[in-house]
Amino acid sequence: MKGKLWLLIAVVLTSLTLTGCSDSSSSGGDEHTVTVWAMGEEGKKLKEFSKDFEEKNEGLTVDVQAIPWDTAHDKLLTAVASGNGPDVVQLGTTWVPEFAEAGALLDLSEHMEDYPNFAKENYFDGSVTTMEHEDQVVGIPWYADTRVIYYRKDVLKEAGYEEAPKTWDELKDAAKKLADRGEGSYGLDIDRNDQITPFIFAWQNGYEANLEEGDLNFDSPEFKEAIQYYTSYFEEGISQKQEGKDIVEAFKDGSKPMFFSGPWMINIINDQAPDLEGKWATAVMPTKETNTSSMGGANLSIFESSDNVEGALEFISYMTDVETQLSWLEESNTLPPRTEAWEDPVMQENPMYATFGEQLENTKPGLQTEQFERIAQELLAHIERITVGGADVEKELEEFNQEAQSLIEE
Amino acid sequence: MKLKNRHPYMFISPAVLLLSLFSLIPILIAFFISFTDMNLKGLADWSSVSFVGLENYQSLFADDKFIKSIFNTIFYVIIGVPLVIICSLSIALLLNYGTSKLFTMFRAVYYMPSITNIIAVAVIWGYLYNTEYGLFNYLLSLLTVENVPWLQEPTIAKISLIILAVWKGIGINMIIFLAALQGIPKSYYEAAEMDGANRLQVLFNVTLPLLRYATFFVTVTTLIGWMQFFEEPFVMTDGGPLDGTISIALFIYKEGFQFSEFGYAAAASFVLFAMIILVTMIQFKFRKSDTEY
Amino acid sequence: MALATKKNKWEQALVIFIMVAGGILVSIPFIWMISSSFKPESEVLSIPPTIIPDNPTLDNYINLFTNMNFAVYLRNTLVIVLFSFLGLLFNAMAGYGFAKYNFRGRDKVFYIVLATMMIPGQVTMIPVYLLLNAMGLTNTMTGIILPGLAVAFSIFLFRQFMTTIPDDLIEAARLDGAGEFYIFFRLVMPIAKPIFAVQGILTFIAGWNSFLWPLIIANDESLYTLSVGLSLLQGQYANNFALQMAGAAFMVVPIIIIFSFFQKYIVEGFTMSGIK
Numbered sequence: 001m002k003g004k005l006w007l008l009i010a011v012v013l014t015s016l017t018l019t020g021c022s023d024s025s026s027s028g029g030d031e032h033t034v035t036v037w038a039m040g041e042e043g044k045k046l047k048e049f050s051k052d053f054e055e056k057n058e059g060l061t062v063d064v065q066a067i068p069w070d071t072a073h074d075k076l077l078t079a080v081a082s083g084n085g086p087d088v089v090q091l092g093t094t095w096v097p098e099f100a101e102a103g104a105l106l107d108l109s110e111h112m113e114d115y116p117n118f119a120k121e122n123y124f125d126g127s128v129t130t131m132e133h134e135d136q137v138v139g140i141p142w143y144a145d146t147r148v149i150y151y152r153k154d155v156l157k158e159a160g161y162e163e164a165p166k167t168w169d170e171l172k173d174a175a176k177k178l179a180d181r182g183e184g185s186y187g188l189d190i191d192r193n194d195q196i197t198p199f200i201f202a203w204q205n206g207y208e209a210n211l212e213e214g215d216l217n218f219d220s221p222e223f224k225e226a227i228q229y230y231t232s233y234f235e236e237g238i239s240q241k242q243e244g245k246d247i248v249e250a251f252k253d254g255s256k257p258m259f260f261s262g263p264w265m266i267n268i269i270n271d272q273a274p275d276l277e278g279k280w281a282t283a284v285m286p287t288k289e290t291n292t293s294s295m296g297g298a299n300l301s302i303f304e305s306s307d308n309v310e311g312a313l314e315f316i317s318y319m320t321d322v323e324t325q326l327s328w329l330e331e332s333n334t335l336p337p338r339t340e341a342w343e344d345p346v347m348q349e350n351p352m353y354a355t356f357g358e359q360l361e362n363t364k365p366g367l368q369t370e371q372f373e374r375i376a377q378e379l380l381a382h383i384e385r386i387t388v389g390g391a392d393v394e395k396e397l398e399e400f401n402q403e404a405q406s407l408i409e410e
Numbered sequence: 411m412k413l414k415n416r417h418p419y420m421f422i423s424p425a426v427l428l429l430s431l432f433s434l435i436p437i438l439i440a441f442f443i444s445f446t447d448m449n450l451k452g453l454a455d456w457s458s459v460s461f462v463g464l465e466n467y468q469s470l471f472a473d474d475k476f477i478k479s480i481f482n483t484i485f486y487v488i489i490g491v492p493l494v495i496i497c498s499l500s501i502a503l504l505l506n507y508g509t510s511k512l513f514t515m516f517r518a519v520y521y522m523p524s525i526t527n528i529i530a531v532a533v534i535w536g537y538l539y540n541t542e543y544g545l546f547n548y549l550l551s552l553l554t555v556e557n558v559p560w561l562q563e564p565t566i567a568k569i570s571l572i573i574l575a576v577w578k579g580i581g582i583n584m585i586i587f588l589a590a591l592q593g594i595p596k597s598y599y600e601a602a603e604m605d606g607a608n609r610l611q612v613l614f615n616v617t618l619p620l621l622r623y624a625t626f627f628v629t630v631t632t633l634i635g636w637m638q639f640f641e642e643p644f645v646m647t648d649g650g651p652l653d654g655t656i657s658i659a660l661f662i663y664k665e666g667f668q669f670s671e672f673g674y675a676a677a678a679s680f681v682l683f684a685m686i687i688l689v690t691m692i693q694f695k696f697r698k699s700d701t702e703y
Numbered sequence: 704m705a706l707a708t709k710k711n712k713w714e715q716a717l718v719i720f721i722m723v724a725g726g727i728l729v730s731i732p733f734i735w736m737i738s739s740s741f742k743p744e745s746e747v748l749s750i751p752p753t754i755i756p757d758n759p760t761l762d763n764y765i766n767l768f769t770n771m772n773f774a775v776y777l778r779n780t781l782v783i784v785l786f787s788f789l790g791l792l793f794n795a796m797a798g799y800g801f802a803k804y805n806f807r808g809r810d811k812v813f814y815i816v817l818a819t820m821m822i823p824g825q826v827t828m829i830p831v832y833l834l835l836n837a838m839g840l841t842n843t844m845t846g847i848i849l850p851g852l853a854v855a856f857s858i859f860l861f862r863q864f865m866t867t868i869p870d871d872l873i874e875a876a877r878l879d880g881a882g883e884f885y886i887f888f889r890l891v892m893p894i895a896k897p898i899f900a901v902q903g904i905l906t907f908i909a910g911w912n913s914f915l916w917p918l919i920i921a922n923d924e925s926l927y928t929l930s931v932g933l934s935l936l937q938g939q940y941a942n943n944f945a946l947q948m949a950g951a952a953f954m955v956v957p958i959i960i961i962f963s964f965f966q967k968y969i970v971e972g973f974t975m976s977g978i979k
Contacts, residue, residue: 066935067935070937074667074828074919081833102449102453102455104450245542272744304454370450373668418800418809420883426816433822439830527951529944530948577729593867623863
């Protein structure tokens, strides 16, 4: 019996090692393989999509690994820790400073001349900011997204608005009228968990951070005023404080006829509320000083530990080519960050895209510091204290400014 | 029984070796990290990590959020643990009452919450707790009770999450109790019955005492589990409102994986570790004085 | 409790009533999960939720199977499940060792085993990864399987139940000349059937749902499991709930089968002769 048991264990352990060996295809690859990490759906689609690249570049194969969004950050952390990363990685624009600061991304400066697609002039200003970290170039924009207003044309018409509100005052006025329609009706839906919305208002009000000198400017009157504007929507009952209906549901029944969102929302509304067709539209952000919106999306970067830099550069150059960008748009419904792509008739004729094209001209990415995530979370926590806890705006912002400032000075 | 040979070691060594390698050593590494300022940069380049002594621990106790998370965790444990144990024991007794197909089938039914996909849980409980449209408030409105802000008020939100966690946690403890109930030889009941004991007497004098090993196990593991309360606030409230539902484990997750402050997160987890060890040791002490095992 | 003689009709009816009512109450989210998997996306979040889909559809399932590299994911998942049962055996052996032997340092080692349960898993994630990396096991099946084999919870559960096995029984077998492993496999394991059944269920579920490690360790999709494959269907912003519910519903079917299979042994209970 004893002998049998050890035999069993031996067999199992051997087979364990064998499975291990047979399955271990080399990661990082060799000079003929470009390994790419891309997220979620895009990753899955990219696999098929990159066949075209392989055809055009003989001798190079692309190995795409799709990584679920939820756990992408964890996966990247372990890759940084072990230096076992891919050649090319898709990085959300808010993650760029963090990984660049850690030295995980290759500086592309010296390759800029060899690859005309990489030139900064090709991209919207908002995207260009995300390419740089300190004086390095750490990524090339792959796709862009920005926030615009989604609104119900028919509902706004009843409130006397033929078009979407164009200024802060109009937005407030329209929203107020809409909220006054009765119990359960709201004017503008603001997602209180969204990190970028308070910043969008602040930028529109002329706020700017001075990161070079380490001054976040959260004590500036522009910033304060913007937060007051933001919180007033909750205080006056124009925006819903509690978690209410799902936004698409509420948009469908008209109880929340205006909200801010990105390009992905077009498909969601079309899928989930097909009856609404023709009754809704998108419009650029309202203006205070400017009508700035946020710049999101993803860049393609090369991992510092890459062993196929040449191939990686080729691949990124291919992905950022105008033609590729347009066919990628068809494939995945993400917006091209190259200004040239927007001159294409396809982009011009589609009214949904046109709004985004116009908005992209005037965008800013989240503050380019690796502390942005935490700063934004802190801001949301303070705003929650104002809107839900009834705290004083001045006092909360002062506290927030100190916290944020100490975070960045660390 | 006092065999001084190698057999016991042969029995325990495979599992113990694996545990040492994949739990113990990593814990020691994490312990070391808790005295450093390890962050993402440090992960990429070990030379930029510096030793900061007790600084992480000091700033933890100056961190309002952390203090709040300790308070919340204690709140969860004190209310949640007894609830889970009582509920799962009662359900196990209920299911053990009969032996017909119906009773067997309902074991699976009561086990369902623990295998329901967490996103389904979040969506459906989010609906149940929705202030305006939720089922709970609808039912209450029939009784002319005003809307309850299930997830919008810090204390109520904590209780709402406890209800959810109890619902989810019953399944596993229930089957452990069931297995233990099955382990009670029928002869014990027969003997008690012959002595003329009634139902309640049998329950308190035969069944419950014989369940003590299982109860002890369930109590220890449930306590450890609840002190690491994480999933419910993570999917339902993300720690809000006003940090009213943040637990220590969620705090650790946020510091470590949202903000990449590994040193700080590791320090927080050792505070949690110390708390759990303390509580568990107290339990073992009580148990020792109760019955020798 | 399990005696038929004393039960009167009313009591039985009451028990059944409570059981059924409670059962329905607790399983509503589960039922909703199943029914949502047959709904079009537009109906999933409608308020109030519908239990029976208005416009039933199979699209989600079709989408699920056409979009997944199904065979590969299933194979990996099964390999993990298989090896986690080997881990189960290790845990049972350890539990028996702690329960039925006296040896030097037993309590200390046991407390250390327990202590490994008390650290939140996320803290050790990076150290474990670095260890596996140093051993050259990243991107291998071995690297995915090894860290999950020994589970303190499971060792504790086995130990707790095996202490209830009477010493006399084991002593008697020893006097009959049975070897230690023979006793464990032929005597202890059959007695501990209910607890093996519980552990079997738990082990299967853990292996079947394994998600984070396969993802972290694998640099290659050929090592992904079903759960990882499912989560790939999720967009960054779009929550295709219906699709996710279809995935979840699909993942749960084998669990229910395994559950009904193992729970037979929980019912069987202590029928061993020789223990009284």
